[in-house]
Amino acid sequence: MSEPLLKVRDLKIGATIFPPGEKPRDIEIVHGVSFDLERGKVLGLIGESGAGKSTIGLASMAYGRGGVKLTGGEVWVNGRDILQSKLGDIRALRGAEVTYVSQSAAASFNPAKKIMEQVIEAAVEQKKFSRNEAEARARTLFAKLGLPDPDNIGDRYPHQVSGGQLQRCMTALALCPEPDLVVFDEPTTALDVTTQIDVLMAIKEAIKDTGVAALYITHDLAVVAQVSDDIMVLRMGDMVEYGSVDQIINNPQEEYTKALVSVRSIEHEEKTPNSDPVLKVDGISARYKGLTHDVLSNVSVELHPGQTLAVVGESGSGKSTLARVITGLLPPRAGEISFAGRTLSPELAGRSRDDLRELQMIYQMADTAMNPRQTVGTIIGRPLEFYFGLRGAEKRKRVIELLDEIELGEKFLDRYPAELSGGQKQRVCIARALAAKPKLIICDEVTSALDPLVADGILKLLLNLQKAEDVAYLFITHDLATVRAISDTIAVMYQGNLQRYGSKSEVLSPPFDDYTDLLLSSVPEMRLGWLESVVANRKMESAGN
Amino acid sequence: MKNIPISAQIGLFFTGIYFFMAIFAPLIAPYGVGEIVGDVWEPASSSYLLGTDNIGRDLLSRMIYGGRTTIFIATAGTLLSFVIGSILGFFAAVVGGWADQLLSRFVDLIMSIPTLIFALVVLSVMPVTIPILIVVMGLLDSTRVYRLARAVAVDISVMEYVEAARLRGEKTGWIIFREILPNALSPLIAEMGLRFIFMVLFVSTLSFLGLGVQPPEADWGGIVKENKEGIVYGIPAALIPAFAIATLAISVNLVADWVLNRTTSLKGGRG
Numbered sequence: 001m002s003e004p005l006l007k008v009r010d011l012k013i014g015a016t017i018f019p020p021g022e023k024p025r026d027i028e029i030v031h032g033v034s035f036d037l038e039r040g041k042v043l044g045l046i047g048e049s050g051a052g053k054s055t056i057g058l059a060s061m062a063y064g065r066g067g068v069k070l071t072g073g074e075v076w077v078n079g080r081d082i083l084q085s086k087l088g089d090i091r092a093l094r095g096a097e098v099t100y101v102s103q104s105a106a107a108s109f110n111p112a113k114k115i116m117e118q119v120i121e122a123a124v125e126q127k128k129f130s131r132n133e134a135e136a137r138a139r140t141l142f143a144k145l146g147l148p149d150p151d152n153i154g155d156r157y158p159h160q161v162s163g164g165q166l167q168r169c170m171t172a173l174a175l176c177p178e179p180d181l182v183v184f185d186e187p188t189t190a191l192d193v194t195t196q197i198d199v200l201m202a203i204k205e206a207i208k209d210t211g212v213a214a215l216y217i218t219h220d221l222a223v224v225a226q227v228s229d230d231i232m233v234l235r236m237g238d239m240v241e242y243g244s245v246d247q248i249i250n251n252p253q254e255e256y257t258k259a260l261v262s263v264r265s266i267e268h269e270e271k272t273p274n275s276d277p278v279l280k281v282d283g284i285s286a287r288y289k290g291l292t293h294d295v296l297s298n299v300s301v302e303l304h305p306g307q308t309l310a311v312v313g314e315s316g317s318g319k320s321t322l323a324r325v326i327t328g329l330l331p332p333r334a335g336e337i338s339f340a341g342r343t344l345s346p347e348l349a350g351r352s353r354d355d356l357r358e359l360q361m362i363y364q365m366a367d368t369a370m371n372p373r374q375t376v377g378t379i380i381g382r383p384l385e386f387y388f389g390l391r392g393a394e395k396r397k398r399v400i401e402l403l404d405e406i407e408l409g410e411k412f413l414d415r416y417p418a419e420l421s422g423g424q425k426q427r428v429c430i431a432r433a434l435a436a437k438p439k440l441i442i443c444d445e446v447t448s449a450l451d452p453l454v455a456d457g458i459l460k461l462l463l464n465l466q467k468a469e470d471v472a473y474l475f476i477t478h479d480l481a482t483v484r485a486i487s488d489t490i491a492v493m494y495q496g497n498l499q500r501y502g503s504k505s506e507v508l509s510p511p512f513d514d515y516t517d518l519l520l521s522s523v524p525e526m527r528l529g530w531l532e533s534v535v536a537n538r539k540m541e542s543a544g545n
Numbered sequence: 546m547k548n549i550p551i552s553a554q555i556g557l558f559f560t561g562i563y564f565f566m567a568i569f570a571p572l573i574a575p576y577g578v579g580e581i582v583g584d585v586w587e588p589a590s591s592s593y594l595l596g597t598d599n600i601g602r603d604l605l606s607r608m609i610y611g612g613r614t615t616i617f618i619a620t621a622g623t624l625l626s627f628v629i630g631s632i633l634g635f636f637a638a639v640v641g642g643w644a645d646q647l648l649s650r651f652v653d654l655i656m657s658i659p660t661l662i663f664a665l666v667v668l669s670v671m672p673v674t675i676p677i678l679i680v681v682m683g684l685l686d687s688t689r690v691y692r693l694a695r696a697v698a699v700d701i702s703v704m705e706y707v708e709a710a711r712l713r714g715e716k717t718g719w720i721i722f723r724e725i726l727p728n729a730l731s732p733l734i735a736e737m738g739l740r741f742i743f744m745v746l747f748v749s750t751l752s753f754l755g756l757g758v759q760p761p762e763a764d765w766g767g768i769v770k771e772n773k774e775g776i777v778y779g780i781p782a783a784l785i786p787a788f789a790i791a792t793l794a795i796s797v798n799l800v801a802d803w804v805l806n807r808t809t810s811l812k813g814g815r816g
Contacts, residue, residue, distance in 0.1 A: 327712055328712075329708070329711075329712070348711065348712070351714075353714055356712065356713060356714040357714075359712075360712075361709065361712055363705045363709070365705065368704050368705045368706065369705040369706055369709055370706055371706045371723075371724055371727070371728065372728065373727035373728055374723075374727075382713070383713060386713060386714070386715070432709075436713075
């Protein structure tokens with residue numbers, strides 16, 4: 001057997017942290033990971049945030065991001081240990097033999113330069129091709145990746161193409177210098193499910209056609225199962241399990257892998273409408289200042305006490321706008337909202353304190369939803385003080401009760417948001433909403449920024465709280481697995497219109513309209529060959545394309 | 546104390562000395578502020594550590610009393626400018642709309658007139674007393690603070706925690722003081738150090754031009770003015786206040802730098 005293209009042996013990666021008020025100290029973030037990658041094969045690296053997967057990916061280009069240092073082990077590319085190479089040799093390697101595709105193409109492209117210039121830059125710089133050859137190759141790659149108008153798309157600026165297209169341009173950029181190895185770092189995580197499929201398919205075909213090897217980094221096991229040959233599961237810088245896709249998906253050995261494979265298995269009995277709706281949205285149309293078209297047109301939905309209405313759709317479908325209209329941040333142009341039997345004033349300023357109290361909101365990014373200069377106790381305590389006039393010991397007691405309800409406990413009382421993990425932050429936001437004793441909580445993509453296992457925990461918590469407090473949720477999400485897990489009623493939105501609306505069983509059973517079908521089929525499934533079967537059966541393209 | 550970096554320790558030490566001398570001036574100064582004790586421009590000696598000034602007053606005593614006046618005016622002016630500037634700036638950012646336009650365009654208008662000329666015009670028609678000096682300088686400088694405070698607060702006021710506070714029904718006052726102020730503090734404090742020094746320079750300039758602190762009261766700009774002829778004869782008396790201004794400027798900024806570092810640390814700014 002020939003030497004593998006990439007051979008990693010006992011790779012150790014460390015970083016220096018600077019805790020305030022203490023001496024800086026070194027920590028190890030990857031503890032000795034080893035793997036091989038043959039030419040033309042794809043290895044999936046999977047794990048939660050903090051598992052060290054991106055760090056390992058970048059180490060295969062001998063690069064440590066920020067203060068990260070490659071402290072030990074060997075990384076062999078094409079038969080030489082690049083950790084021992086001189087900087088000049090590493091420079092010759094990067095962008096020629098090994099290239100990189102990052103998560104956010106929008107943030108990685110220079111907005112002031114045309115796409116073509118950036119796509120061919122490395123190939124020309126490394127003298128792999130002449131300018132004309134590189135441009136010709138880029139156009140071939142654009143065509144291969146299914147980009148519209150491949151001959152001219154390179155003349156556009158990055159903001160003139162959609163997110164999914166830009167991500168494919170970035171793949172073209174990585175493939176242009178004919179590398180031996182491409183590192184894909186969460187290339188589809190920032191995309192809608194419907195767009196993700198196109199990009200995944202394009203990446204998969206491109207890998208097959210060009211015969212490069214790839215490291216595919218993601219936190220989504222279902223996605224990685226579609227593109228890789230082998231999978232390595234990582235956790236906290238340690239290898240948990242390493243095997244073929246087939247073995248990992250169908251016959252996982254380790255507990256942690258089993259948990260990842262069976263994630264999103266929450267079962268939730270659909271409840272039927274039992275009394276008068278708590279929220280009734282009637283014929284709402286809305287547009288933002290300066291726009292000439294409606295972002296929402298004639299949307300009507302109902303939500304019953306203690307139940308969950310899931311609003312699904314891809315980005316730009318108007319689902320978050322609906323939340324803004326209901327909360328009063330964006331007064332609608334037409335239509336009426338009634339809440340708990342009262343008609344809500346369209347403007348925030350016209351609403352009573354009870355209206356505000358009974359309608360709470362939880363945000364996608366828990367980081368920005370909490371004031372970083374307030375302790376958890378202050379954050380949760382403020383609604384108690386504001387709405388119920390609780391003070392001192394009484395307030396403290398209630399805050400601790402709430403902390404217990406969200407399964408955190410008293411010891412979190414004096415912590416600052418920066419000292420919490422992503423899932424804990426989201427829990428604190430939930431407690432803040434609950435503190436107001438609301439009838440309705442609007443959950444805006446509350447789990448999309450979280451790792452799958454953590455997200456699962458949050459969903460379970462939300463369901464338990466719903467049972468205990470009889471609160472209704474308006475759940476905005478693009479993730480159909482979440483919808484299946486928690487909803488009673490589903491509203492599918494597409495470009496500002498209500499595409500399909502009804503109880504969960506109605507909406508999720510055939511016959512489907514084309515868009516719902518696309519949306520449903522786009523959710524990655526944990527089985528091999530899913531990607532191909534979906535692409536073969538599609539009826540329409542996503543709006544983001 | 547052991548976590549304070551060496552530069553900040555130096556800064557704190559000298560700033561402390563200056564403020565200490567300013568506060569306890571009557572106890573420290575060997576002679577009275579207007580007391581004529583010797584000949585004109587006597588060189589430094591054991592009885593007059595820095596020599597005497599243009600009419601024979603003890604220069605060290607003048608410096609100590611002068612520092613008191615200068616530091617007091619600069620501190621009060623800076624505080625005034627920060628209170629007015631940051632409250633108005635936060636208000637403009639939070640309320641937005643026409644209130645923001647009105648305030649911002651008014652501030653632009655004031656800023657389009659050179660500050661020194663504006664101050665000279667105002668002070669030439671007003672009686673020059675210390676309170677008036679402070680108010681004029683504070684108001685003029687608050688335009689700069691307003692600009693910074695508004696820019697910082699505009700970024701913060703679109704954060705979701707501010708939106709959450711609005712949705713909760715909080716009043717503008719709470720949003721300004723509880724949600725925005727703590728998060729805007731570090732750039733403001735850094736600016737405060739800088740602004741304090743500009744205030745020292747400003748009041749010294751005014752005194753040098755004769756429209757600041759009036760004799761026989763001493764201040765550093767005034768001491769330069771009184772002794773400037775001495776430079777021709779090689780008398781260093783005019784350079785001593787200049788040296789004092791420079792060292793005060795550097796030490797205050799060393800402290801401000803440290804405070805800035807501390808409040809922007811990752812731990813939510815408790816330090």
